[in-house]
Amino acid sequence: MMKKSVVNISFLLVLFAFSLNNLFEIIQKEDTAENRRLNEKPVMDINELDVYPQAYNAYIDDNFSGRNYLVDLYGWINNHVFHKKSVLGKYIRGTDNFVFEAAKNLSIYTAKKTITNEQLDRMLTEFKTRQAYFDQLGIKMYILIIPSKYKVYSDKLPLLISKGKNNMGDRFIKHIQENTNIPIIDGYPVLKEKSKTENVYYKYDTHWNPLGSFYVHQALCNTIRNDFPSFPLMDTSTFTIQPFEKDKGNMKHAALDESDKDFGYTISPKNKSFKKINGYLHPAGDFTYGQYNYSRRYGSSHNEQPKALVFRDSFEGQTFSYLPEMFSEILYIWDDWGYKFNKDIVDIEKPDIIIYAIYEGYLDRILLNPSFVEADADTDEKDIQ
Template sequence: MNARLLHLIQSALFVAILGAPMAAAYWGLEPPDILATENRTLAEIPGLSLFFTDPVHGVSRLKAAFADRFPLRQTLIRAGNRLRLAVFGESPVSGVIVGRQGWLYYSLENALNDHLNVMNLPPILQDDMVRTLVERRDRLAARGIAFYVLVPPDKHTVYPEFLPPYVRVLRPRSRLDILKERLADAGIAILDVRDELARAKTVRRAYWKTDTHWNDWGAFTAAKKLIDTLRARFPDIPPLCENDFDVVETVVPGGDLAGMLMLPDLLPETDIRLIPRDPNAFGQRAVFGAPRPYADPANHPERAMVVAETGERGLPKALFFRDSFSSAMIPFLAGRFQSAVFLWTHAYHPDIVAAERPDVVVLEVVERYQYAFCLENPPEPSWPGAVSPTPPGF
């Protein structure tokens, strides 16, 4: 074979390899998009005018857009991910740990380091957290408002037995162990639901296998602990009872961790749902969506404020500052207050407290986000018509 013919064959193969994805997309051979969307905004194809005004930037943006939108891109990524999982048993994504028996774990945002107990929590930081939360409690108490802190544990904490064998706790005490002791000594009502979840998981699975979050059963367990605690101060709140719900199990596509692997359809699991037997029973009824006279601090379409009202004047009003772990608790909590406002933020907003005038404020912070306890308290606004005196520091 002469050199010219060899070069022609090589060129033809090169063109074929590059052109195959284009041809597959053109002829409709690419599988339909059944995947969870990527947790980021894909690069957009730049307008033609940009190539005249700023050609370097235009080419850069076109390159990024092509990399994000290359035909068969998802198919090729999925194939590579499946191969690494099947052959090597390893995660192809840095933020996901492949555990045993189909369990996946989240390793970003210090979730794994927190489980290993290697996160730094020096005394000066502990002091700062305690000072901030004590100041917040005292401000609220001056207005007759109760304050509670709820810390949902990460999945690693509740289900360590399915982690890979190489994941071993390196220190005996976790950040939550240390901080719980400090806050309790300072008189902060902190709800640690680790023991409740340890009991709950002996009944049925309390967390998703392919998601970072707890399922309905885990959320119900934490909500019950919160309601039982609040009933000591607000006895008219209806109790939360397991017998008021039916347990429904359905096989569904995998959760957010399976989505990070781009394999939710290939990593399904059983969704455990708790459905009220009587949706109109006292403690279940709530009307959602009443407008509020302030901006939603989250300012994000997927983290919108949730407002639930029952109109039951004998029940307290509640304000929640929270993260994604409260989402599954909202159906269990909404009907147990005269009004309940759930704000997806850990930052304290005294102006919203003044607008809502709640009877109780709950700060929910998942275990890996404990640094949120360092968020300072903004200045307190005036409360027209308020009868409680303003204590020093407001």
């Protein structure tokens, strides 16, 4: 009888433990490695009561006590017991321990999510108008498109996953090339070729590693030389490239073997002359990734070289240790994944070069806050990573 009572009481304790924790916060909320923003508690608006229940349910689903522990447990069971290829519908395990983010990037790779002809035309008008403004100021504009890990390491994917013919990145690059003279650098052919012999993306992260970024920026610098003949070659021999075993990654928790190491690299000029100097504060003051990431400015001793202004996302962060050496000055701005015109910054900085470094999966975000065309009505703030 005593044994039965203990079992019953234990069951009830487990059943109500997480609810009690909501009240007393015995166990603090654990950060999750999910690659999205969780729903926040909605504010009740008497004029919009019809949407409140659904919004509140979404908040509870994302924030109930103990949720992250259960998510981790579920992931561990899938990893180590069932060895599933897909984890929580958010990750896909490929060969050679490669993990791919699925919630956003899979649909872009297969072209289930793409951009329409009408959107392409608006993007074209937006960039042509920007170019015309920059031309008046003697500024050269370049667009660099960063391909997804799916494209570069398609050979690591399960057999049934293939690239769609209307892939967003492919469509954008082709439309710009066929209808403008804007220099556009497609990182895909460079990285696909290099991936045959070298590691250019992380296994357990969405991003390219510093080596992959280096090869694509070599191509960028070669393109810049068409407009600036004295611009130096980014010769590999003038940089120190040191591989190391990397522990972390934004998808490391989806690995079958979390002790497995990733492909890390440190890259720096052999005769480094650049240093970090003051940048801008985010105008809203609440940038998701902090003021330090919003703006980074570097200056070098190469005063004869052009000044660059780069509008970027997280991928471009891999260039901080080497790319500033190529310019007299370089200012990186992470404008909330918007790749905006940013006329105010351009007019203040008066750069010689403007680079829009865009991850192909975020191309549709260009139309959220354009300067010269109609904006898209729908926004998706949960697709950033």
